[in-house]
Amino acid sequence: MKILVVGAGATGGCFGAMLARAGQDVTFLVRPARAAALRERGLRVVGREEEWRIDPVLVTADELAAAPVAYDLVLLSVKAAGLARAAEDLGPAVGPDTVIVPQLNGLAHLEALNERFGADRVLGAVTKMVTTLDQDTGDILRLAPLAQLLLGEQDGTVTPRVEAVRAVLAGAGIDARVPENAVTAMWHKWVFITTIGALTSLMRGTVGEINAVPGGTELATALLDEACAVAAAAGHPVPDAERQENLDVVTATGSPLVPSLYRDLASGAPTEVEHLFGDLVARARRLGVPTPLMDLATLNLRVHQARVEKTS
Template identity: 70%
Template sequence: MRILVVGAGATGGYFGALLARAGQDVTFLVRPARAAVLRERGLRVVARDEEWALTPRLVTADALDAPYDVVLLSVKSIGLDGAIEDVAPAVGPDTVVVPLLNGLAHLDALNARFGASAVLGGVAKVVTSLDEDGAIRRFAPLAHLALGEQDGTDSARVAAVRTTLGTAGIASPVPGHIVTAMWHKWVFITTLGAVTSLMRGTVGDVYDVPGGPVLGPALLDEAAAVAAAAGHPLPEAERAATLAAVSASGSPMVPSLYRDLTAGRPTEVEHLFGDLTDRARALGVATPLLDLATLHLRVHQRRVTAAATGGA
């Protein structure tokens, strides 16, 4: 099975590295600058209990000339349109595209470009980040990639991809319905992202001040209400897990969105928050706190864009 990993960052890079280390046929589609770093230093994974590196097989967009069996699409939403065009030569009639983005808007874009029959749903869970020197830092051994057909049916191709993931120690549980699982991850990531970005602090920073403990549950109620109105109610166990994650005294937890925000980088505000609040309005669900988080992130995004383009 020939696998193309689009992006060699914290998520795609980690999954791809595990697959390559297990002997799978993996190629990374990267930008020239990232390719230069990887050729010089290798693809490195650093954890508290281990450190390892491999020499990855790399390709740039101009050199893609044949289809792959599986495309793992792991890019930020702000780079999605460009990635779709870059990867198009690698998507043939039998290629399976597995997107690893949060939210749901990317499915519409991928379906429009490649056809819904080529695109699976996916939910990735890892605890990793990309260091300034290009290494992938792993904070916990979690490597979870649920995937499935968008219509919820079983298929031989999904089973084949799960088997391949299993050879690398990547857990790939069978979801009841992958789109529902994507909705539930979306609820989690927007709740966590709103708590930390609105208050500019870790979960513990927010929870440990007067009034802080009420914010996480209120945001979770709004996000869960949107999911329920869309036909994907949050099971009590998942609600409890999300609530525990955003209601922990002393917790250092922050999402990648918060790290981008505080570093002055672009965020995925429209993909994660703008799309969710738009759907909330269409479904008649009130989301005042999520609307506020969206506005906060949009102001940041405008400043970042203006700085990048030399505007005021």
């Protein structure tokens, strides 16, 4: 299977490196600056008492446009702000049988990719991986063993191409699964990440710090309830057992957990506020679901985003 990984950051870089290390035909579509760094240093994955390196096959957007190649599988791993440009860049790589697996959170990207490439080429997917990019070296820091990818057709049908992709991923040591409904799985992850993102960004602390003070646990619970209500109104209710698992995480005492969105906020970096929160509260309004706490978190993040954009 000929695989194109769009982006060689913390998530796409690690998945792509795992596939390449397993012998798959993997090419990374990257920006010229990232390509230069990777050609000089290689793609390195470090952490968990391990370190490994590959010499990645790289292509830039200009090179791909000059010599189009149709790939069997595209792993699209970019931030929401880079989605439009990434979709334009990978156009020459998409043929009639190309399967695109987006590795973004939320739902808005699915609609954008469906419009650009057709829903028949785009799978629903949920990525779970704990990695970050070392800003000094460009190395991928793997913070936990989790490397999971849930994927499936958007309409919930089981097809041979999904199983073929799953088998390739599994062969590289990736925990690849086909859920009953991939779009529902995307909704459920969206519920969790907006809950923990809203909690930590509003309170400017770790999960443990927030739950250590009066009112912290009540706030976490109320945020989760709002997000679950939106998912249920959209036709993707979170099962009681999964809701309890999420609640246990966001109300854990002593937990040092913070999401990547909070780390971006604390460092003064842009966040995916519109993709994750703006879209959620807009859907809530259309569905008639009140979300006052999520609205407050969205406003908070929008103020931060406006400040970042003003100074950049």
